[in-house]
Amino acid sequence: MHIYSGASPGAKALAESGRAAHNYMHTPLMLVALLGSSVRGQQAWTALIVAFVLTVAVSDIRWRKIPRWLTTTAALAGLGYHALFGGILSAVIATLIAFGIGLSFFQLGAIGGGDVKLITALGALLGLDRWLLAMEIAVIAAALLGVVQALRRGVFRQMLRNIATLLKWLLGRGGIPHPSINVRNQAMVRAPFGVAAALGVAGETRELEAA
Numbered sequence: 485m486h487i488y489s490g491a492s493p494g495a496k497a498l499a500e501s502g503r504a505a506h507n508y509m510h511t512p513l514m515l516v517a518l519l520g521s522s523v524r525g526q527q528a529w530t531a532l533i534v535a536f537v538l539t540v541a542v543s544d545i546r547w548r549k550i551p552r553w554l555t556t557t558a559a560l561a562g563l564g565y566h567a568l569f570g571g572i573l574s575a576v577i578a579t580l581i582a583f584g585i586g587l588s589f590f591q592l593g594a595i596g597g598g599d600v601k602l603i604t605a606l607g608a609l610l611g612l613d614r615w616l617l618a619m620e621i622a623v624i625a626a627a628l629l630g631v632v633q634a635l636r637r638g639v640f641r642q643m644l645r646n647i648a649t650l651l652k653w654l655l656g657r658g659g660i661p662h663p664s665i666n667v668r669n670q671a672m673v674r675a676p677f678g679v680a681a682a683l684g685v686a687g688e689t690r691e692l693e694a695a
Contacts, residue, residue: 529565530689533609537682540602544678550598555605562608574611582607582615591659593666599677606681614688622677622684629675643673 536558540550559579566575586600607615634643650665667674 525569530692533685534689536609537606537678537685540678541676541682542678544598544676548674548676550602550678552598552601555598555601558605559601559608562605562610566608566611571611574613575608578607578610578612578615579604580607581612582619588659591661592654593661593668595677596667602678602681606685610685610688614692617691618681618684618688620684621687622680625683625687626675626677626680629680630673633673633675637673639673646672 536554540554543554544550563572563575563579566572583600583604586595586603589595590597590600603619606618610618630643631640634640646665650662653662653665665672
């Protein structure tokens with residue numbers, strides 16, 4: 485009786501096709517990893533962040549709303565990018581700090597829910613060091629935008645009185661939002677934070693390129 489101990493041609497062909505499929509599936513991942521680790525890949529990532537904040541700024545100006553799907557997608561993309569190409573710890577810390585600070589200001593009535601999601605998404609996208617610089621610029625930009633709007637509407641003195649009233653309220657009532665001086669009051673002068681965030685990211689990107 486003849487016993488054939490080798491693999492059949494069909495089995496060999498199946499094994500070869502399996503190896504080819506394995507290599508084919510991993511080729512895009514290798515290319516993505518190469519792109520992400522290159523200077524050009526980092527520039528492309530920064531360009532995507534800039535495109536994101538510009539989209540947010542336009543939405544905030546035109547509709548006074550920042551889409552939830554946009555900020556959620558950006559946050560997940562940021563964490564995924566840093567998980568693949570480095571800096572995940574910095575991104576996670578920035579995300580948590582951003583969410584905590586944003587939620588605190590939301591509870592005080594200083595910013596809206598969309599602003600909280602935007603700040604959090606930027607933490608995931610930028611990482612801690614870049615996020616801190618971007619937010620520093622954004623806060624200054626938001627203050628200047630508020631002053632400009634108040635001057636245009638002729639309510640600058642009223643704005644100063646509101647600030648004094650709000651500070652007195654917060655010192656006496658702690659974390660309870662003021663009943664009328666808050667972001668939900670449509671009569672209040674509101675600087676679109678999406679625009680301020682875009683200016684913050686633009687300024688941070690310029691500082692990064694100059695370094």
